[in-house]
Amino acid sequence: MTAPLERDFYLRDPRVVAPELLHKVLVAGPCRGLIVETEAYCGSADPASHAFRGRTRRNATMFGPPGHLYVYFTYGMHWCANAVCGPEGDGVAVLIRALRPVAGLDVMWAHRRAARRQRDLCSGPARLCQALAIDGVHDGADLVTGAGGITIEDEGVPAPAAVVCTTRVGISAAVDEAWRWYVEGDPNVSRR
DSSP, rough: OOOBBBBBHHOHHHHHHHHHHTTTTEEEETEEEEEEEEEEEEEGTTTTTTTTOOOOOTTTTGGGTTEEEEEEEEETTTEEEEEEEESSSSEEEEEEEEEEEEOHHHHHHHHHTTSSSSSSSBBBBHHHHTTTTOOOGGGGGGGTTTTEEEEEEOOOOOOOOEEEEEEEEEOSSSSOOOOOOOOOOOTTOOOO
């Protein structure tokens, strides 16, 4: 039996947490996926972060306690999920960019009818939210206690043998920061 990651795991810089989340398991109901890609967002020090200009109604969860899920709506059609990190008030988080589906694949396929291959189920932050039915209702879910129905667990999967560190995807500010990590060679990664 596995347990969710402890709160102290998240109480660190997102640039430390992000690569350490690789090969942890995101759990939402019957669905489980091995995290294979992440990005760090560093609050007021990061012009690409939702928290760069301070707290708003939309990003309030980012400024809350670590170990909660910050879920936001983007492009008028997609949800994206982040693990809140650092001390309360810092507004820092890690975007979960891609998963390797592990369990609940029938549910994922039902939610992602446009997917043609298994690697298309969770290869991107919007796709994984759709596959696991994560939406605005889950904003603020406690990843440590499971309140809200979503956790991140350590199931004893060894750390990746090779990790790529590169620049983030889909942003227009702080584009040179190498704050994205992914498991080298994993077919579920959103973009190489």
